Amino acid sequence: MTINSPTATVPFSIAAMPVIASRTVAVIGAGAAGLAAARELVLQGHSVVVYERDTRLGGTWAYTPESESNLMGLDPMRQIVQSSLYASLRTNLPREVMGFRAFPFSASQKPGRDARRFPGHAEVLEYLKDFADEFGLRDLVRFGCEVCHVRMMEDHKWMVRSRKRNEFGDSREDDKVYDAVVVCNGHYTEPRIAEIPGIDEWPGKQIHSHNYRVPEPYRNQIVVLIGSAASANDISRDIAEVAKEVHIASRSVQIEELGKLSGHENIWLHSMISYVCKDGTVAFEDGKEVFADVILHCTGYKYHFPFLETNGVVTVDDNRVGPLYKHIFPPALAPWISFVGLPWKVVPFPMFEYQCKWLAGVLSGQIPLPTINEMMADVEGFYSSMEASGIAKRFTHRVGDLQFEYNDWLAGQSGSPPTEEWRKPMYLVASRKKRSAPETYRDEWEDEDLISLAHLDFEKYISNVKISL
Structure with a gap:
């Protein structure tokens, strides 16, 4: 595919085609x-x-x-x-x-x-x-x-x-x-990759979340994870079950959220990575530093x-x-x-x-x-x-x-x-619950009335299918 081609033009005229039922x-x-x-x-x-x-x-x-x-x-x-x-x-x-x-x-x-x-x-x-x-x-x-x-x-x-x-x-x-x-x-x-000053000399291992499968390879390691979307939230908690420490670097983290993640003994929230060093240091914009074994890019x-x-x-x-x-x-x-x-x-x-x-x-x-x-x-x-x-x-x-x-x-x-x-309201309820209760939202919910409406629609669909058959 041509990338960044400001002078690109259509090579021939796309003429109006006659209406044909099947293509x-x-x-x-x-x-x-x-x-x-x-x-x-x-x-x-x-x-x-x-x-x-x-x-x-x-x-x-x-x-x-x-x-x-x-x-x-x-x-x-x-x-x-x-x-x-x-x-x-x-x-x-x-x-x-x-x-x-x-x-x-x-x-x-x-x-x-x-x-x-x-x-x-x-x-x-x-x-x-x-x-x-x-x-x-x-x-x-x-x-x-x-x-x-x-x-x-x-x-x-x-x-x-x-x-x-x-x-x-x-x-x-x-x-x-x-x-x-x-x-x-x-x-x-x-994968999209985060740009990190000093990364060419940093001695640790890097991986994109596209290639993450199970936490076992990170047992007893210090992992820095970049990202704040769904995969970052899930993978950080998955890895924390076996890793020594997990440090999450995110642009969206608020000042009052910096530090140890509530309910977890080995997960910390940070601002974005500022730079890394050849001695293994990862420095964050919030002034904190860690010596990490792995940087995991959950960056889209x-x-x-x-x-x-x-x-x-x-x-x-x-x-x-x-x-x-x-x-x-x-x-x-x-x-x-x-x-x-x-x-x-x-x-x-x-x-x-x-x-x-x-x-x-x-x-x-x-x-x-x-x-x-x-x-x-x-x-x-x-x-x-x-x-x-x-x-x-x-x-x-x-x-x-x-x-x-x-x-x-x-x-x-x-x-x-x-x-x-x-x-839409069911989606909004789930999104709000995910933010307020990230550890439990999948198994505790409060939208039973919407579930009932959904299943009424499902029954109509099933009935319509039976009639059409």
Whole structure:
């Protein structure tokens, strides 16, 4: 992909296409976003092929104990491990909120399943498998097929080159041409790394959370962990069970919070790292220093599309994928290429569903898009409002508190019902509880009334499915 190409132009005219009921569509990735895309596209009558580099579906929810040989993820030639899950991970949202609207995430009655309201990662994977089976999506997936090149063709088509390896390690490449491509490759494999003065001479070990799995390698060690998001909170407590000391460095920590973390004997909160030294010292901006064995970066990820060639039309600049209309369509290439799942700090699965309903309807010709100029004006207005508000470019796709407004806008475009009345308040209750009671929020809650409303909706869905059958 072309990065930072201010002079990039569209290499040919994207002419208005006649309305055709069915398109051939390549979906890249069989995680939650790719499965949602496949379902909505099929419902609109499109012919769909899903490319999945792994031998199983689930994307980042397909846990593996393996980690990459390059623990910081900086070597572009490394063998990439797709999942970023750690063994102890439980969801930080209740299952009712997490699930697709079309397929409620209720506690399964099957033997061996995790019935907790905030289940472990294995239960989420089982849910995605159930979703794929419910709607017959597995037959659409080409497992073990890595997409290595996607490029525009001059007849408004897209060439998708995939690579499939056999059991002996030999690979075979295959080129197919599609009307449209939907990019659902996720954004949890290319690590972002904190810049630390002196790090080149610091003698300790560094690792990005993408490669963290279990705490045992950190037994009796002093660990400095950078970050304040969900993974940092979970991993710090996981490691503290075996480590000698855990020191959390965060930009968001308040002065009154500095020092030992309440309820823990070996976890300390600090401001950000100021510098590190070749004698092993890690110095924090709050004036404290420790001699550490490990620095663990829980510092997020970069958007990464190494397979995508758009002649500079779509770029990634400081983690802004753009220009994109509503985080999905590049105006000059719409609707023939689209991106699902870029927004972050959101409830992902329902958002995927709304995005995919819209793009599938647009591809079928049932939903019109604004003109290229109108879409570009909207994008430029969005970027200008961010700049005027002092929001850094790297936060372009952070939707946060606006996610339900965004989902409802998408729902309006596709003629779908808006967000259920219980989903937003349930999300807000869970978020507030997570902040006030980080150790217990997964197992103690106070929104039984909202749970009842959710299950009433689930019963309506199940009844509707039985009627349609």
